[in-house]
Amino acid sequence: MKAIAVRPGTPGSVHLREIPKPSLEEIPAGRGVLVRVLKVGVDATDKEINEALYGKAPDGDDYLVIGHESFGLVEAVGSSVRDVKPGDYVTATVRRPGGSIYDLIGTNDMTSEETYFERGINLRHGFMTEYFVDDAAYIVKIPPGLKHWHVLAEPMSVVAKAIEQAYEAQRRLKVWRPERAFVMGAGQIGLLATLALRLRGLEVFTIARSRPPQLKAEISGQLGARYVSTQEISVHDLAREVGRPDLIIEATGHSGVAFEAMEVLALNGAAVWTSVTGGQRRSDVPSDKINLEFVLGNKILLGSVNGNRHHFEQGIRDMALGEVTYPGVIQRLLTHPVDGLDNFQEMMRLLVDEKSALKVFVNVAEA
Numbered sequence: 001m002k003a004i005a006v007r008p009g010t011p012g013s014v015h016l017r018e019i020p021k022p023s024l025e026e027i028p029a030g031r032g033v034l035v036r037v038l039k040v041g042v043d044a045t046d047k048e049i050n051e052a053l054y055g056k057a058p059d060g061d062d063y064l065v066i067g068h069e070s071f072g073l074v075e076a077v078g079s080s081v082r083d084v085k086p087g088d089y090v091t092a093t094v095r096r097p098g099g100s101i102y103d104l105i106g107t108n109d110m111t112s113e114e115t116y117f118e119r120g121i122n123l124r125h126g127f128m129t130e131y132f133v134d135d136a137a138y139i140v141k142i143p144p145g146l147k148h149w150h151v152l153a154e155p156m157s158v159v160a161k162a163i164e165q166a167y168e169a170q171r172r173l174k175v176w177r178p179e180r181a182f183v184m185g186a187g188q189i190g191l192l193a194t195l196a197l198r199l200r201g202l203e204v205f206t207i208a209r210s211r212p213p214q215l216k217a218e219i220s221g222q223l224g225a226r227y228v229s230t231q232e233i234s235v236h237d238l239a240r241e242v243g244r245p246d247l248i249i250e251a252t253g254h255s256g257v258a259f260e261a262m263e264v265l266a267l268n269g270a271a272v273w274t275s276v277t278g279g280q281r282r283s284d285v286p287s288d289k290i291n292l293e294f295v296l297g298n299k300i301l302l303g304s305v306n307g308n309r310h311h312f313e314q315g316i317r318d319m320a321l322g323e324v325t326y327p328g329v330i331q332r333l334l335t336h337p338v339d340g341l342d343n344f345q346e347m348m349r350l351l352v353d354e355k356s357a358l359k360v361f362v363n364v365a366e367a
Contacts, residue, residue, distance in 0.1 A: 003129035004344045004362075005063040011052040014348055016341060017063065019125075022133035030080035033139045035090060040128045041069030041151030041361040043188065044253050045121060045276060047351050053278030056122050067128030068094045068120035071142070071150035073367055081136045089142045089367075091153040092127065092134055094118050095306045106137070109161065109306040118306065128341070130364060140312040148331055149319050151361045152192065156315035157307035158274060159192045159249075163200075164314065165304050166247055166270040173268055173298075178246035182207055182235070184261050185252035186216040186227070188333055188359050189274055193249045194225045195322045195330060205242065207235060208252075215332065216358060222329045239264035250275060256283040262290050267297040272304050336360045 001021045007013040024032035046066050049055035057064045074088045084090060096117040097103035102110040120126020142153055170176035179202060183193045186208035194206045204225035208216060211229045220227040228238055239245070244266035250258045255277045263286065265271050293299065307315070322330055336357045338347045341364060350360045
């Protein structure tokens with residue numbers, strides 16, 4: 001069967017290749033689920049893996065099948081599988097367990113081991129192919145009424161985890177009722193975070209570089225948030241104008257912005273970084289000022305990566321509520337479809353060069 005892969009460590013190595021079709025027997029104890037892939041999303045992670053900034057092939061292979069945002073249809077299940085059946089729409093989690101206590105209790109996304117396993121990213125093949133098989137523990141159903149959101153389930157799980165982690169950490173305060181949030185970045189994670197925070201009743205400012213009018217500003221406004229261009233007002237001036245944010249979700253992919261945002265966080269506030277930055281950028285930051293204000297202000301900074309099954313399920317619940325609260329809005333993120341795995345070069349061109357692309361995804365097969 002066809003797959004899109006890279007040779008880790010070799011920049012610009014994305015290519016189409018033939019790989020064996022998987023079978024249920026690869027998963028022990030009758031726990032296998034065979035999925036026919038319908039769509040796969042790509043994002044900055046795939047771009048940076050193709051640039052050889054990170055990513056490793058599974059042991060024994062010199063290639064890595066990319067794609068960690070899956071959407072497909074169950075074709076067959078093992079004898080022990082009860083949660084899903086043939087014909088179900090599904091997605092799959094990304095992290096796979098190592099040996100730490102966190103991995104053993106199903107929170108693979110919180111592993112304490114230096115070596116981690118992520119499908120399509122590190123040491124495990126991804127979903128950019130015609131079929132995949134996995135243990136039922138990592139397969140998550142998507143209701144038929146949400147199938148038009150398809151590849152957004154994985155990024156929505158990232159958002160669900162980031163927000164949950166902030167609230168969980170803030171239990172230290174006994175009472176924490178955030179009123180204002182800054183979402184740094186208006187890509188897929190930023191706009192999905194805008195949605196999730198609006199659903200929780202927060203006043204949200206979605207902050208990005210580009211000036212309106214354009215699609216991301218329209219989507220932000222339709223979600224009841226205020227879109228802010230940093231070309232028109234700085235983050236510092238915005239905080240002086242509207243007040244400091246109780247919560248910051250950073251999703252720009254730019255480490256300099258992440259550090260800048262720390263400077264405006266409110267007392268007792270929480271900042272969550274979700275960007276994965278694989279480059280070598282260096283920034284000059286007012287480290288004494290940040291250190292002083294974080295200590296005296298009891299502020300916290302969290303890093304959050306991936307999501308486990310619980311976060312996928314929470315993200316899907318947010319998707320359902322978001323669809324009835326803001327019907328048709330989030331689907332506008334799905335801007336640039338590519339038909340067929342054979343068109344992988346167009347997929348990568350859009351991902352790298354098309355500035356208007358909010359979400360690039362590949363239509364692998366019809367349902």
